[in-house]
Amino acid sequence: MDPSFSEYLQARRAEIEAALAAALPGPPDCPPVLDQAMRYSVTAGGKRLRPILCLAAADAVGGDRSAALPAACAIELIHTYSLIHDDLPAMDDDTMRRGRPTLHVVAGEGMAILAGDGLLTEAFALLARVPAGGDSRTAARALRVAGVIARAAGATGMVGGQALDLASADIDGEALRRMHSKKTGALIRASAVAGAIMGGAPDAIVDRVDAAAGEFGLAFQIVDDILDVEGQSAQLGKTAGKDAAAGKPTYPALYGIPAARTMAEECLQRAQSALEDANLANSQLMNIGRWIVKRSN
Amino acid sequence: MDPSFSEYLQARRAEIEAALAAALPGPPDCPPVLDQAMRYSVTAGGKRLRPILCLAAADAVGGDRSAALPAACAIELIHTYSLIHDDLPAMDDDTMRRGRPTLHVVAGEGMAILAGDGLLTEAFALLARVPAGGDSRTAARALRVAGVIARAAGATGMVGGQALDLASADIDGEALRRMHSKKTGALIRASAVAGAIMGGAPDAIVDRVDAAAGEFGLAFQIVDDILDVEGQSAQLGKTAGKDAAAGKPTYPALYGIPAARTMAEECLQRAQSALEDANLANSQLMNIGRWIVKRSN
Numbered sequence: 001m002d003p004s005f006s007e008y009l010q011a012r013r014a015e016i017e018a019a020l021a022a023a024l025p026g027p028p029d030c031p032p033v034l035d036q037a038m039r040y041s042v043t044a045g046g047k048r049l050r051p052i053l054c055l056a057a058a059d060a061v062g063g064d065r066s067a068a069l070p071a072a073c074a075i076e077l078i079h080t081y082s083l084i085h086d087d088l089p090a091m092d093d094d095t096m097r098r099g100r101p102t103l104h105v106v107a108g109e110g111m112a113i114l115a116g117d118g119l120l121t122e123a124f125a126l127l128a129r130v131p132a133g134g135d136s137r138t139a140a141r142a143l144r145v146a147g148v149i150a151r152a153a154g155a156t157g158m159v160g161g162q163a164l165d166l167a168s169a170d171i172d173g174e175a176l177r178r179m180h181s182k183k184t185g186a187l188i189r190a191s192a193v194a195g196a197i198m199g200g201a202p203d204a205i206v207d208r209v210d211a212a213a214g215e216f217g218l219a220f221q222i223v224d225d226i227l228d229v230e231g232q233s234a235q236l237g238k239t240a241g242k243d244a245a246a247g248k249p250t251y252p253a254l255y256g257i258p259a260a261r262t263m264a265e266e267c268l269q270r271a272q273s274a275l276e277d278a279n280l281a282n283s284q285l286m287n288i289g290r291w292i293v294k295r296s297n
Numbered sequence: 298m299d300p301s302f303s304e305y306l307q308a309r310r311a312e313i314e315a316a317l318a319a320a321l322p323g324p325p326d327c328p329p330v331l332d333q334a335m336r337y338s339v340t341a342g343g344k345r346l347r348p349i350l351c352l353a354a355a356d357a358v359g360g361d362r363s364a365a366l367p368a369a370c371a372i373e374l375i376h377t378y379s380l381i382h383d384d385l386p387a388m389d390d391d392t393m394r395r396g397r398p399t400l401h402v403v404a405g406e407g408m409a410i411l412a413g414d415g416l417l418t419e420a421f422a423l424l425a426r427v428p429a430g431g432d433s434r435t436a437a438r439a440l441r442v443a444g445v446i447a448r449a450a451g452a453t454g455m456v457g458g459q460a461l462d463l464a465s466a467d468i469d470g471e472a473l474r475r476m477h478s479k480k481t482g483a484l485i486r487a488s489a490v491a492g493a494i495m496g497g498a499p500d501a502i503v504d505r506v507d508a509a510a511g512e513f514g515l516a517f518q519i520v521d522d523i524l525d526v527e528g529q530s531a532q533l534g535k536t537a538g539k540d541a542a543a544g545k546p547t548y549p550a551l552y553g554i555p556a557a558r559t560m561a562e563e564c565l566q567r568a569q570s571a572l573e574d575a576n577l578a579n580s581q582l583m584n585i586g587r588w589i590v591k592r593s594n
Contacts, residue, residue, distance in 0.1 A: 029453040034460035038452065085414060090406035109387035113410065114460050117382060120414065121451030124421045128444030136433045143440045147425030154418035155335065156326040163331035163411050 005287040009052060016051045016072060023073045023126050037107045037115035041080050044098045050188060051076045053288055054195035057209055060283035063199020071145050071194040074123035078153050079187060081119035084112055086162065145194045152190030157182050176249045185217030208278035212271040212285060219267035220292050222260050225250035264293050302584040306349060313348045313369060320370045320423050334404045334412035338377050341395045347485060348373045350585055351492035354506055357580035360496020364435065368442050368491040371420035375450050376484060378416035381409055383459065442491045449487030454479050473546045482514030505575035509568040513586050516564035519557050520590055522547035561590050
């Protein structure tokens with residue numbers, strides 16, 4: 001990894017960790033038992049890919065990164081809630097996540113459901129908090145971003161993809177792509193789009209950032225599937241081989257690993273081309289795309 | 298019930314039912330299996346108390362009721378999601394609601410969790426949809442209302458109250474009041490506040506509407522507890538006597554039914570006084586308060 005990109009990641013991650021810790025309301029307004037459950041999952045680490053992508057998009061379009069920070073944190077809260085609910089016994093029934101027992105194992109199913117509900121709701125509370133000194137333009141952008149994120153996270157996006165996953169058994173490549181574009185891709189796209197909007201980009205630029213992030217999202221899922229086959233539980237921090245064992249369709253199962261790797265590389269090429277259209281090919285966004293494809297967890 | 302108030306309720310309910318049916322995204326963008334699950338619960342009827350209160354607050358402050366309609370529907374979607382999740386086996390484990398089997402009984406636990414998540418998220422998508430011809434003032438109000446609703450529904454409000462309920466066993470009257478003020482009261486207050494804000498009320502008026510709705514919320518819970526003891530399952534549309542049987546604290550258990558009835562009447566008197574401060578005592582808002590206390594389900 002390029003040392004300057006590595007420094008960029010580290011610096012953004014520090015901003016995000018600090019902002020996430022301050023984003024949750026905390027006691028006494030929030031009951032301690034719920035606060036602990038929400039923080040258990042929020043502070044479990046993870047790559048912070050989505051919020052970093054959000055901040056990098058604001059940077060790339062020449063915007064004020066701090067204006068995108070609430071949206072970046074809101075998206076990470078939503079991502080975290082989705083993992084909590086996905087891990088529940090009634091869904092994927094996972095007991096390990098990021099190298100630790102899942103929340104329902106340590107806090108019980110009821111509290112895990114509530115912690116997820118709380119994180120999802122607090123994400124929108126955060127988005128709606130009008131920044132100090134924010135003008136009416138900032139409020140309009142924040143409302144627009146709330147809509148982008150809600151549509152990406154809701155029934156037409158992530159939740160819809162999860163419903164397709166839950167209901168589907170044998171599906172073909174095209175249906176697999178459609179399911180993943182909702183389940184994983186929509187929120188990754190929304191991360192970049194939210195950053196570009198909060199950074200003040202005009203619609204034509206937002207559109208190209210969206211196209212590039214759509215390719216990142218697809219590449220992310222393909223690589224995730226490959227890691228699920230190849231990976232070790234310790235490295236992934238979750239149970240490896242689980243999707244394949246459950247008979248869920250994966251890219252390697254449908255196309256084989258070499259062809260799946262090529263598909264991920266082709267996503268990067270299409271992303272590069274979209275960013276070139278917007279004169280953003282030299283921003284950190286492409287480095288994030290390469291990181292997604294090269295990662296080992 | 299005053300015939301003109303009865304007509305008012307019927308007219309508002311018709312507006313809300315039509316808007317709710319149009320509020321959900323639907324196929325093909327939303328997977329049919331998820332859309333059916335969400336609509337099963339949204340169309341299950343219910344009093345529509347919260348959205349009616351929202352519209353009545355907009356009316357009371359002399360505002361444009363149609364500007365409050367998205368907020369009214371968003372709140373009902375959030376109320377509906379909370380019932381779905383509360384009914385889950387890991388929570389209250391209820392199998393009947395509004396005279397029909399609960400969603401997890403008919404669609405499975407996983408799909409019920411997702412339908413709840415979807416309804417909560419679509420509520421914010423709806424709030425964020427900038428109305429046609431809406432000016433920047435409308436956008437600023439909508440963002441403010443999104444924050445009011447998120448805080449009322451989230452970890453400091455409804456979800457927090459549910460967490461307290463889940464974690465609590467023996468609690469005293471003061472703790473009971475605190476738990477209910479989050480679990481039920483917060484969203485009832487937010488309904489009226491959202492209506493007043495979208496109706497363009499100045500902050501001093503919003504504050505008095507908030508105070509009155511806080512009393513309505515407390516009265517609602519007291520009457521709910523009384524109905525749980527006195528009621529028939531058929532009339533309530535859910536299993537009666539359940540809270541008492543579970544050893545959960547209720548107002549009748551702590552104070553007896555006659556004293557609990559008096560407490561509900563006192564709530565109405567304090568609400569009346571708050572509304573008088575704002576010259577709103579002759580609006581439909583007080584009729585809604587009386588309806589809450591007189592209802593039989």
